[in-house]
Amino acid sequence: MVRKLKTSRQPEILDAALAIADERGLEALSMRAVAERVGVTPMALYGYFRNKDELLDGLVGRLLGELVPDDPGQTWQERLGAIAWAIRRLARAHPSVFPLLLLRTSVTPDGVKLVDLAYQALLDAGVPEADVPRIERLVSTFVLGFALSEVSGRFSDASRDVRRRRGTDMPAHQRLAGHLTPDDWDAEFADDLADLMRIIRPV
Amino acid sequence: MVRKLKTSRQPEILDAALAIADERGLEALSMRAVAERVGVTPMALYGYFRNKDELLDGLVGRLLGELVPDDPGQTWQERLGAIAWAIRRLARAHPSVFPLLLLRTSVTPDGVKLVDLAYQALLDAGVPEADVPRIERLVSTFVLGFALSEVSGRFSDASRDVRRRRGTDMPAHQRLAGHLTPDDWDAEFADDLADLMRIIRPV
């Protein structure tokens, strides 16, 4: 017997969890903290989620739900771009929860829906059927990775730190000194997407 | 006063930590577990690392150290490819620790060295100086993301699960039914790299 879960207060609980993570970071997201915010004892949560992992999966589902666009009928570039920018926006809105999207496996209906929209856009772009899933993985991997890198500091912290140590053996860094950090990450993301579109359909 | 750390047994401690993570997962990597493996009380570790976070940073440094290649004098494609494949190999060798590379900010000398080699390869490829750092970020983001996706199950689990639910509203999935999962991830990675090389220098 698998013990049926209640669903009534799941959204409320996920909202509380998301709020805690947004305000105090993923580390602070404990069952006890969520329970307190909901106004309930920790053990009450286990009527709605089998354990903490399932609560986190629920959180991933919730984020993906925010994401799926509903305006069809544009060009494939616009539709693909819309998904990409939405993902990046999501990362910036919920930086501490965002890594879960890449780290957890959970497959939600909204996630599948999103992939399906991407597939359709690629088909419309004229990508051969046999290549569509690969190209989707290529692009989505980049987009998720980019958003994660921004949010986790991989981009900015690295360059900042490097500038402090110049003079050791990193000849190329020295040569590129003026160009290491972009002034505009939005523009970089846009340029990257444009480059990827050229993979999808060479101009 | 910042409390100077001992370095003598750091490598030994990091080895123990890596072994635990490889054998029992990142969750099992606790100060207590590492201490036990080293044959010491938990508090003894704090002479070598200020806290658990610093130990994890040390682990990232250790991994990057395994990575930096030492065979120069090939074409820029070969050098870039060597780095990419080495990263992917690292992910497969240490799947549970690998996510730390993307999640933690720690900037190590070996990491910088690696970026410098990539910069040099891009310069040799004829990429304009102003574009080199962006292209490096594009490619490294993809490579890290791909390796992470493989290792965290984002790729395989997703496709497996989708096949079970066919018939709902995912038209593109249905049309692509035969192509959803590649039989050979090595080949997919190679194809992706080839596509990215075409961004770097159009053929």
Place this chain on the structure above:
DNA sequence: TTCCGTAGTCTACGGCGTAGACTGCTCTAC
């Protein structure tokens, strides 16, 4: 001989996820 630095120990605190047993309430069926 005294002193100091090094390496490590012991104890304890507050927090964590969650198993197991329990209470009180509401609704149905007789």
Place this chain on the structure above:
DNA sequence: GTAGAGCAGTCTACGCCGTAGACTACGGAA
């Protein structure tokens, strides 16, 4: 009208966790 089922939530407790703080034992140097 009352017995019983089932739902919602509580209480207690266990074994983990990271780490602060105070301590011991020892091997040189002065």
